[in-house]
Amino acid sequence: MAGGGWLARWPVIRQLRGQDGRGAAARSARTDALRPRVEEADSVARSVCPYCAVGCGQLVYVKDGAVTQIEGDPDSPISRGRLCPKGSASKQLVTHAGRQTTVLYRRPYGTEWEPLDLGTAMDMIADRVARTRRDTWQQEYEGKVVRRTLGIAGLGGATLDNEENYLMKKLYTALGAVQVENQARI
Ligand code: SF4
Numbered sequence: 001m002a003g004g005g006w007l008a009r010w011p012v013i014r015q016l017r018g019q020d021g022r023g024a025a026a027r028s029a030r031t032d033a034l035r036p037r038v039e040e041a042d043s044v045a046r047s048v049c050p051y052c053a054v055g056c057g058q059l060v061y062v063k064d065g066a067v068t069q070i071e072g073d074p075d076s077p078i079s080r081g082r083l084c085p086k087g088s089a090s091k092q093l094v095t096h097a098g099r100q101t102t103v104l105y106r107r108p109y110g111t112e113w114e115p116l117d118l119g120t121a122m123d124m125i126a127d128r129v130a131r132t133r134r135d136t137w138q139q140e141y142e143g144k145v146v147r148r149t150l151g152i153a154g155l156g157g158a159t160l161d162n163e164e165n166y167l168m169k170k171l172y173t174a175l176g177a178v179q180v181e182n183q184a185r186i
Contacts (some may be wrong), residue, residue: 035101038069046073051158054186055161056087067091133175153179159175 007013014025027035041061044101047070049056057076070091074081083090092099103121104113129152136151153174156165165182172180 051086152177156182158183
């Protein structure tokens with residue numbers, strides 16, 4: 001077997017010859033040419049993953065004013081550089097081509113989604129909230145004044161930020177809803 005032939009360069013052969021399988025034996029011209037995907041970023045911002053209550057630290061890489069990559073923050077005492085699959089994919093929250101950016105409506109007993117303009121959708125939601133609140137209002141319960149509705153509940157999504165959650169809690173409490181929860185706490 002020729003020492004400098006292609007077979008000799010095969011990692012298995014190099015490992016059998018005693019080279020460290022995690023080091024030089026596992027390298028190739030192609031792996032040596034690979035560059036970190038964050039190398040060309042011109043700034044990096046620290047953030048916190050919004051998806052759940054763990055609150056893993058994130059590094060948000062930016063180039064030309066656009067987010068190019070989000071990775072775990074090694075300095076985070078919570079996550080020490082790690083992100084779960086959801087956190088690792090959080091860049092797609094704003095960049096994924098499959099994001100739904102317009103209103104879709106599926107009417108009762110409907111089998112298909114229909115496009116709807118935002119103004120119409122907001123009016124429909126407001127009508128339903130007002131009607132449900134009126135129809136389910138409880139002034140008293142078991143002799144106590146409660147002034148509430150159990151007909152409306154709020155369930156926030158994990159990507160809501162602090163300020164959005166604050167406003168949602170204010171809104172639901174003002175409406176008399178007492179069932180207010182967030183996915184991040186479940
Ligand atoms: S969703 Fe994953 S990455 Fe994000 S905070 Fe929770 S555990 Fe961490």
